[in-house]
Every structure is written in C-alpha cells, then in structure tokens.
Amino acid sequence: xxxxxxxxxxxxxxxxxxxxxxxxxxxxxxxxxxxxxxxxxxxxxxxxxxxxxxxxxxxxxxxxxxxxxxxxxxxxxxxxxxxxxxxxxxxxxxxxxxxxxxxxxxxxxxxxxxxxxxxxxxxxxxxxxxxxxxxxxxxxxxxxxxxxxxxxxxxxxxxxxxxxxxxxxxxxxxxxxxxxxxxxxxxxxxxxxxxxxxxxxxxxx
Numbered sequence: 001x002x003x004x005x006x007x008x009x010x011x012x013x014x015x016x017x018x019x020x021x022x023x024x025x026x027x028x029x030x031x032x033x034x035x036x037x038x039x040x041x042x043x044x045x046x047x048x049x050x051x052x053x054x055x056x057x058x059x060x061x062x063x064x065x066x067x068x069x070x071x072x073x074x075x076x077x078x079x080x081x082x083x084x085x086x087x088x089x090x091x092x093x094x095x096x097x098x099x100x101x102x103x104x105x106x107x108x109x110x111x112x113x114x115x116x117x118x119x120x121x122x123x124x125x126x127x128x129x130x131x132x133x134x135x136x137x138x139x140x141x142x143x144x145x146x147x148x149x150x151x152x153x154x155x156x157x158x159x160x161x162x163x164x165x166x167x168x169x170x171x172x173x174x175x176x177x178x179x180x181x182x183x184x185x186x187x188x189x190x191x192x193x194x195x196x197x198x199x200x201x202x203x204x205x
C-alpha cells in the first residue's frame with residue numbers, strides 16, 4: 001500500500017536523509033514532547049542544517065504527521081494481510097494483537113510519539129489521525145463480521161463496537177508501556193492476555 005504522506009517530496013531529495021530526520025524527530029519528540037521541541041533540535045539530532053528539514057517537511061507538525069501516517073499505514077497493510085488469510089478466525093485475531101504490539105516492542109520512542117505526542121493536538125487528531133483510525137476499525141470489524149457469518153464468533157455483537165474495544169485496549173497497553181514499564185517482554189505477555197480476553201468474549205458457544 002502506498003503511503004500518502006503530507007511530507008514534501010522534491011526531486012533529488014535523498015531518502016536516507018529524510019529517514020534520518022524522521023528517526024531523529026522520534027527521539028526528540030519522545031524526550032521533550034511535541035510542543036516543547038524546536039525544528040533546530042530535530043536538525044541537530046539528525047546532523048543536518050536547520051533549513052534541510054524544510055526540504056522534506058513543511059513544518060514541525062508535518063514531521064509528526066508523517067511519522068504517524070507512515071507507521072499506521074505500515075500497520076494497516078500488515079493487518080489487512082492477516083485479516084484476509086486462511087487461518088482460523090481466532091488465530092487471525094490473536095495474530096493482529098501480537099503484531100500490533102510486537103511492531104513497537106523494540107521502538108519505545110515511536111510508541112510514545114504515537115500514543116502520547118499525537119494526543120497533544122486535537123487538530124492533528126481530527127484532521128489526520130481520525131481517518132486512519134477509521135480504516136483500522138474497518139479492518140477489524142470486517143474480520144469480526146466474517147467470523148460471525150462463518151459461525152466462529154457470536155452474532156449478537158456489533159463488529160464495530162468490538163473493533164473499537166480492541167483498539168482501545170491495545171492503545172491503553174501501549175500508552176502505559178511507553179510511559180512506564182521498561183521490559184519489552186511485558187508487551188508479549190500483554191498480547192497473550194488481551195487475545196485470551198477478547199476471544200473468550202467473541203467465540204460462539
């Protein structure tokens with residue numbers, strides 16, 4: 001799936017420099033917070049001149065939006081592949097939970113930027129995050145709906161409510177992990193517990 005980033009993509013721009021800026025921004029945002037961060041701090045962390053940032057991004061907001069969009073689009077592409085697989089429905093749900101938490105297992109700073117920094121701007125949330133959240137809900141709800149049709153999941157549950165519940169649970173797990181717990185293994189344990197909880201409520205008996 002193509003990433004529809006708002007970042008400027010001028011001809012001749014070195015992809016590796018753009019990636020270096022994004023990685024530096026993730027570290028600086030996680031350390032200082034979005035609003036307290038200056039573009040000059042991102043440039044310094046990336047080892048580039050301040051003006052170089054504007055060759056790739058419109059402003060600081062654009063950097064944060066790009067980090068979020070590219071991360072979520074990557075996740076959505078993986079989740080769509082899992083949802084469309086031939087695995088049993090309960091295994092697909094487990095895989096989605098494992099992958100969503102596992103992708104950030106070694107990326108604590110990114111987890112903090114996505115779960116904490118983005119919340120600092122209601123404008124960014126409404127304009128850029130909300131549409132991608134809806135795509136996420138659509139993928140999960142579609143999987144639940146297919147499982148209901150095949151008799152694997154309870155038919156009395158609203159698929160979109162289930163999807164929102166799953167998103168909320170995983171978001172809360174990532175948020176508390178990014179702000180507190182240091183052990184990446186705790187995410188794997190949380191994934192197992194979360195999958196067990198949701199599947200017990202979803203399965204048709």
